[in-house]
Amino acid sequence: xxxxxxxxxxxxxxxxxxxxxxxxxxxxxxxxxxxxxxxxxxxxxxxxxxxxxxxxxxxxxxxxxxxxxxxxxxxxxxxxxxxxxxxxxxxxxxxxxxxxxxxxxxxxxxxxxxxxxxxxxxxxxxxxxxxxxxxxxxxxxxxxxxxxxxxxxxxxxxxxxxxxxxxxxxxxxxxxxxxxxxxxxxxxxxxxxxxxxxxxxxxxxxxxxxxxxxxxxxxxxxxxxxxxx
Amino acid sequence: xxxxxxxxxxxxxxxxxxxxxxxxxxxxxxxxxxxxxxxxxxxxxxxxxxxxxxxxxxxxxxxxxxxxxxxxxxxxxxxxxxxxxxxxxxxxxxxxxxxxxxxxxxxxxxxxxxxxxxxxxxxxxxxxxxxxxxxxxxxxxxxxxxxxxxxxxxxxxxxxxxxxxxxxxxxxxxxxxxxxxxxxxxxxxxxxxxxxxxxxxxxxxxxxxxxxxxxxxxxxxxxxxxxxxxxxxxxxxxxxxxxxxxxxxxxxxxxxxxxxxxxxxxxxxxxxxxxxxxxxxxxxxxxxxxxxxxxxxxxxxxxxxxxxxxxxxxxxxxxxxxxxxxxxxxxxxxxxxxxxxxxxxxxxxxxxxxxxxxxxxxxxxxxxxxxxxxxxxxxxxxxxxxxxxxxxxxxxxxxxxxxxx
Numbered sequence: 001x002x003x004x005x006x007x008x009x010x011x012x013x014x015x016x017x018x019x020x021x022x023x024x025x026x027x028x029x030x031x032x033x034x035x036x037x038x039x040x041x042x043x044x045x046x047x048x049x050x051x052x053x054x055x056x057x058x059x060x061x062x063x064x065x066x067x068x069x070x071x072x073x074x075x076x077x078x079x080x081x082x083x084x085x086x087x088x089x090x091x092x093x094x095x096x097x098x099x100x101x102x103x104x105x106x107x108x109x110x111x112x113x114x115x116x117x118x119x120x121x122x123x124x125x126x127x128x129x130x131x132x133x134x135x136x137x138x139x140x141x142x143x144x145x146x147x148x149x150x151x152x153x154x155x156x157x158x159x160x161x162x163x164x165x166x167x168x169x170x171x172x173x174x175x176x177x178x179x180x181x182x183x184x185x186x187x188x189x190x191x192x193x194x195x196x197x198x199x200x201x202x203x204x205x206x207x208x209x210x211x212x213x214x215x216x217x218x219x220x221x222x223x224x225x226x227x228x229x
Numbered sequence: 230x231x232x233x234x235x236x237x238x239x240x241x242x243x244x245x246x247x248x249x250x251x252x253x254x255x256x257x258x259x260x261x262x263x264x265x266x267x268x269x270x271x272x273x274x275x276x277x278x279x280x281x282x283x284x285x286x287x288x289x290x291x292x293x294x295x296x297x298x299x300x301x302x303x304x305x306x307x308x309x310x311x312x313x314x315x316x317x318x319x320x321x322x323x324x325x326x327x328x329x330x331x332x333x334x335x336x337x338x339x340x341x342x343x344x345x346x347x348x349x350x351x352x353x354x355x356x357x358x359x360x361x362x363x364x365x366x367x368x369x370x371x372x373x374x375x376x377x378x379x380x381x382x383x384x385x386x387x388x389x390x391x392x393x394x395x396x397x398x399x400x401x402x403x404x405x406x407x408x409x410x411x412x413x414x415x416x417x418x419x420x421x422x423x424x425x426x427x428x429x430x431x432x433x434x435x436x437x438x439x440x441x442x443x444x445x446x447x448x449x450x451x452x453x454x455x456x457x458x459x460x461x462x463x464x465x466x467x468x469x470x471x472x473x474x475x476x477x478x479x480x481x482x483x484x485x486x487x488x489x490x491x492x493x494x495x496x497x498x499x500x501x502x503x504x505x506x507x508x509x510x511x512x513x514x515x516x517x518x519x520x521x522x523x524x525x526x527x528x529x530x531x532x533x534x535x536x537x538x539x540x541x542x543x544x545x546x547x548x549x550x551x552x553x554x555x556x557x558x559x560x561x562x563x564x565x566x567x568x569x570x571x572x573x574x575x576x577x578x579x580x581x582x583x584x585x586x587x588x589x590x591x592x593x594x595x596x597x598x599x600x601x602x603x604x605x606x607x608x609x610x611x612x613x614x615x616x617x618x619x620x621x622x623x624x625x626x627x628x629x630x631x632x633x634x
Contacts, residue, residue: 053629056531058530058531059627059628059629078535078536078627079535079537082533082535082536083533083535085533086532086533086534087533089533091531091532093528093531093632097525099525099529100241101234101238101240101241102234110532111532111533113230114230114533114534115533158532
């Protein structure tokens with residue numbers, strides 16, 4: 001039996017209190033396995049982002065347990081959660097979220113710096129990953145000098161550079177045009193197949209879903225379906 | 230990593246950063262110049278007042294300062310002066326005696342203080358000999374000569390070459406009487422001195438007042454006022470050894486000390502206000518820049534940066550900005566102050582008022598490390614300490630709400 005990278009059991013998340021309480025997630029059981037290329041879909045308000053936040057150790061469940069690589073989030077302090085995110089999880093955001101004062105290569109190296117990787121090693125790995133996402137020779141550019149698609153590639157490279165257990169992407173193609181979306185999804189699928197990187201992508205873009213091997217549908221905070229192709 | 234990122238972050242909004250730097254630089258220039266000028270003026274005030282007659286420090290018998298009776302004497306001034314000569318900071322020492330007398334010219338007579346001075350050593354301790362406006366100062370060859378203040382000369386209607394009769398009480402209580410010849414008339418600008426003081430050679434004083442080699446005071450001077458001030462403890466030890474007391478500048482001129490303390494307290498209030506206003510304006514600007522980046526901080530937290538690291542990043546930005554602003558201000562302030570230090574500032578029309586205090590009409594700032602750094606340093610320290618506010622805000626950030634901001 002393969003140990004899951006992410007293991008959610010009875011996860012619930014509610015906001016507010018009393019009559020104003022909103023249940024964003026209800027009793028979610030979910031295992032993400034190594035090598036999964038999963039999409040998390042559902043209508044707005046279905047709980048996609050909330051579930052991604054739980055899986056990404058960005059937020060804590062109101063009920064239930066979340067384990068990442070066998071480590072339970074329960075009882076971890078802020079610093080512990082930061083360490084977990086730094087070493088186990090890569091993030092790709094809808095709005096790219098690159099540090100504007102750093103070049104593409106520096107943005108990628110930033111995560112390695114937080115991990116205290118030696119400068120030479122950092123530079124080598126950043127160059128490698130830039131090449132993997134097709135941005136060889138563009139490492140010196142600041143985010144403002146890159147197109148949206150290129151910025152999102154840098155974000156993917158940043159998420160990959162520390163070789164995390166899992167990469168989480170929340171609507172990564174929402175700000176991209178059709179051609180760039182196809183290109184980016186193809187890139188993530190290739191990285192999944194060639195390097196075995198686990199991806200969980202929150203999306204309602206059918207072009208992304210078409211590439212996924214596993215499709216998880218959320219509705220009203222519950223998993224409505226979980227299918228593999 | 231944090232330092233490099235902080236440095237780049239402060240240049241994200243170049244105009245805002247430039248304005249913040251300008252504000253701190255301007256305040257720093259003001260603080261460097263004004264503190265140097267103010268303390269420079271105090272130095273001039275102390276030095277000028279003390280150099281007219283007192284010297285930078287004095288050895289006396291206890292109680293002589295408040296009750297200057299002629300029989301309160303230093304028996305062996307030569308051995309005391311020999312000991313003082315061992316200190317390189319002390320450039321000169323001189324012995325003095327003084328007595329209260331009646332000076333008379335024909336039918337006119339006035340009370341005065343006659344000071345017996347050593348014509349060779351006294352000019353190295355006091356500037357009074359340079360303030361002789363008519364005639365000349367006393368010399369080693371003088372025997373029955375006297376120099377008097379111009380107010381006293383006017384009151385007694387004395388001119389150069391006129392004889393003046395001196396009547397006082399000797400150390401043993403006998404009558405001390407002498408007839409002296411006016412060789413010089415000085416004008417210090419200090420009315421009290423010009424109306425009441427006369428000087429005669431100490432040998433003549435010794436003879437007239439039967440001092441038997443004893444003196445009332447040994448005064449010292451040096452090239453640097455502060456060098457002498459710093460010798461206070463050692464001077465006091467020597468004084469105790471000789472059965473005397475040592476009086477520093479503050480004890481010799483308590484009025485000057487009080488005037489400086491009063492002036493300084495009001496000035497410090499103004500400087501503190503300036504620092505506080507600048508610090509809060511800058512802090513407000515920096516805090517706004519932190520609030521604007523809440524979303525970005527959320528992203529950094531998501532990437533694995535710890536809240537404390539973000540706090541240190543923000544703190545480092547504040548320290549960099551304050552160091553940059555005050556550093557530029559200090560550099561400009563030093564340049565301006567150095568220039569004014571070389572040419573001085575003339576206060577036209579205030580000559581007479583200044584002269585009453587023995588001050589020159591042209592004043593000079595004087596820079597020291599302390600005067601240059603204390604004001605700008607206060608800005609940096611205040612901003613660094615108050616940096617705890619955005620630091621604490623960063624500590625409280627949670628990734629999800631921060632990214633949603």
